[in-house]
Amino acid sequence: MTVGERAEEEIMLNESRQAHWEGVYTHKSESEVSWFQENPALSIEMIKQVGATAASAIVDIGGGASRLVDNLIDRDFEDVTVLDLSDAALEAAKARLGIGAAQVQWIVADATVWEPIKAYDIWHDRAAFHFLTEDRDRAAYVARLERALKVGGYAIIATFALDGPERCSGLSVVRYDPASLGETLGQSFQLVDARRHAHATPWGTEQSFQFSVFRHCS
Helix, strand or coil: CCHHHHHHHHHHHHHHHHHHHHHHHHHCCHHHCCCCCCCCHHHHHHHHHCCCCCCCEEEEECCCCCCHHHHHHHCCCCEEEEEECCHHHHHHHHHHHHHHHHHEEEEECCCCCCCCCCCEEEEEEECCHHHCCCHHHHHHHHHHHHHHEEEEEEEEEEEECCCCCCEECCEECCCCCHHHHHHHHCCCEEEEEEEEEEEECCCCCEEEEEEEEEEECC
C-alpha cells in the first residue's frame, strides 16, 4: 500500500467513525445511551485529586453530551475544552448549558487526527479510547496525548475493565486493566492511581469500568 493509499484509507475510517457517532446522537437523547451519567462523580473526584485549580486547562476527549462540562463550569473552572467526533452531541451539550456554553471551547474532531494548538493540564477521557481497536489508531491517539498534555500534567482515562462489555454501541472495544493501559500509553506516562467503577446504565444493568490516572513524565 502506498503512502497515498494509506492516507485515503485513514480518511475513510475517520469519516466512518464520525458518521456512526453522528447517527447515535442524532437519533438518541443523551439519557438513551448506555454511558449516560447524571452525575460524573468519580471523574470530578479524580480531577480534584490531581490538584486542579480554577485556572487549570482541561480537555474532555470524546465528551459528547456528557455532563462533566456542566459540573466543571459549576465549579468555576475557567479553561474547559470538549472534543468529540459528533457535532450533534456537542450541540446537545451546548443547548443544555445555555449561556454557559460560551465559557467552553468546543471542538468537533477525531482525537486520532486532531492537531492540538495548546497544551492542557488535564486530559480526561471516559470511554473514548477503548473504541480504538487498531494499533495505528491507538498510536495516533497517544501521539496527540503526548503533544497536548503538559509535562507534569495528568491523563485520566476510563475504559471498560477486563470483565466489562466486549462491545458498545454496536462496536467492538478493547478492554484494559491499569497495567495494560499503561503499557499501551508508553514510558512517557506513569500510573499514579487506578479505580474500579461499576457504571449503572439507564436501564439498570452494570458495566465494569476502570479509571486510571497517569502523569506525563517526559
